Amino acid sequence: MSEIDANTDRKARLSTLAQAPAARLAALWQAFGRTPEHDMLRPPEIGTVMVRGRAGAVGAPFNLGEMSVTRCSVRLRDGAVGHGYVQGRDKQAACTAALIDALAEAGEAEALEAAILRPLREEAAARRTARAARAAATKVEFFTMVRGEG
Amino acid sequence: MYVAVKGGERAIDNAHAWLAEERRGDRAVAEMSVAQIREQLSLAVNRVMAEGSLYDPDLAALAIKQARGDMIEAVFLIRAYRTTLPRFGASEPIDTGAMTCDRRISATFKDAPGGQILGPTFDYTHRLIDFALAAEGDAPDAPQTTPQTGKTPHITEFLAREDLIQTEPAGTETPRDLTREPLDFPADRALKLQALTRGDEGFVLSMAYSTQRGYGRNHPFVGELRVGQLPVEMEIPELGFAIELGDITVTECETVNQFTGSKTEPPQFTRGYGLVFGHTERKAISMALVDRAMRWQELGEDNVGAPAQDEEFVLSHSDNVQATGFLEHIKLPHYVDFQSELELIRRLRAEAMATRAQEAAE
Numbered sequence: 285m286s287e288i289d290a291n292t293d294r295k296a297r298l299s300t301l302a303q304a305p306a307a308r309l310a311a312l313w314q315a316f317g318r319t320p321e322h323d324m325l326r327p328p329e330i331g332t333v334m335v336r337g338r339a340g341a342v343g344a345p346f347n348l349g350e351m352s353v354t355r356c357s358v359r360l361r362d363g364a365v366g367h368g369y370v371q372g373r374d375k376q377a378a379c380t381a382a383l384i385d386a387l388a389e390a391g392e393a394e395a396l397e398a399a400i401l402r403p404l405r406e407e408a409a410a411r412r413t414a415r416a417a418r419a420a421a422t423k424v425e426f427f428t429m430v431r432g433e434g
Numbered sequence: 435m436y437v438a439v440k441g442g443e444r445a446i447d448n449a450h451a452w453l454a455e456e457r458r459g460d461r462a463v464a465e466m467s468v469a470q471i472r473e474q475l476s477l478a479v480n481r482v483m484a485e486g487s488l489y490d491p492d493l494a495a496l497a498i499k500q501a502r503g504d505m506i507e508a509v510f511l512i513r514a515y516r517t518t519l520p521r522f523g524a525s526e527p528i529d530t531g532a533m534t535c536d537r538r539i540s541a542t543f544k545d546a547p548g549g550q551i552l553g554p555t556f557d558y559t560h561r562l563i564d565f566a567l568a569a570e571g572d573a574p575d576a577p578q579t580t581p582q583t584g585k586t587p588h589i590t591e592f593l594a595r596e597d598l599i600q601t602e603p604a605g606t607e608t609p610r611d612l613t614r615e616p617l618d619f620p621a622d623r624a625l626k627l628q629a630l631t632r633g634d635e636g637f638v639l640s641m642a643y644s645t646q647r648g649y650g651r652n653h654p655f656v657g658e659l660r661v662g663q664l665p666v667e668m669e670i671p672e673l674g675f676a677i678e679l680g681d682i683t684v685t686e687c688e689t690v691n692q693f694t695g696s697k698t699e700p701p702q703f704t705r706g707y708g709l710v711f712g713h714t715e716r717k718a719i720s721m722a723l724v725d726r727a728m729r730w731q732e733l734g735e736d737n738v739g740a741p742a743q744d745e746e747f748v749l750s751h752s753d754n755v756q757a758t759g760f761l762e763h764i765k766l767p768h769y770v771d772f773q774s775e776l777e778l779i780r781r782l783r784a785e786a787m788a789t790r791a792q793e794a795a796e
Contacts, residue, residue, distance in 0.1 A: 332488065347628045371679055415534070
């Protein structure tokens, strides 16, 4: 696999983990049933990220406000390093995300994809679709009653 | 002059204990959970996130509970908490064109591509108290139909293609940040937008309303108002590429304003812009109007002396935490200050009385 493909996979993985509901991530991780021995490279840390927007949606960037983010980095005994970044303030979720990332880097990507990442992605897609279906039901269908002359 | 005094610790402790008891209210009534506030008072949560300038629904809900529903107090708590956190970096500018829209309306184009999506709105409700909500009972399920796919284009894109609307100038990639440097004037547009998006909703609303009533009128149409979810991406240094850090809900308002052209510009529409955390459309529309009013100089318009055109006035008074801090400090002990004033007024009065008595005698 080329480096670009590897980065694409890792980006997708970390993005899915970042947005996963903490309780759901914990449940899937527990069901996966592995907690590999590891060292903390960076203990879980709560911080913020400044979210930027653009003036007029397309112009100069400006600071919209911060969001809370928790991060954590681990190293497995075989040397594989994992990084976890999650939205919110759940330190456990950040550690779990880092461990999943490390295990995936250590060659367990397929098993993790099936057990944790695919379910998370499908559930996120289902939540999005459920909102989009409600939004679609509120779409206005105009019909012209009388068109004024002049 | 401030003088430290002691005493009152017991009174303060007891006052805080009573505050906690009052916060809980009647113990015969079930206590509210943070999750209940987050889910069922979500517009209050959104306002606290926007003005607290920290996107974290659970934390905003907790702040509302702790503040007994006092929104400015809750915003204050969020701001104070935020200052304790390290900042990991800044996101890529969010792409509002990629938003999954809950709501998207245009007051200018009936047949806007992507359609008019009303979303969960108070518009067209009759504003009659619904006594059914006082009774227990589950909410009905909202109807669903086949979701739309693909991006919902911005309305202004269509005007921009024909050069009918002014283009937005590019700015520095790293905008100035008023949480990191003191506000000074003249402020650039990035700083103004940051101040407006975290500004007090009531203040920004009133400033916007004043422009509609004639104090710096700028003839806005709501070209587009959209509410929805979008991902936030940030480059992670240790990885060397960007990941999505989370998903946030924002409200965006783009106004299309009249403009007759100037010596250098052909006739064109101009823009005002509002972008706010959460579903906060009153705030986003207000922000767009005030943004547009403050652009008078850039667009070669007259300064008619309206408050909304005065960036120093607007930006110096939009922050409710600053405002409430300065306002409310005057209720704290000023005994020594006042004592000196009292001495002074007694002396002046005595002198005045003496002069008057002398004049009467002469």
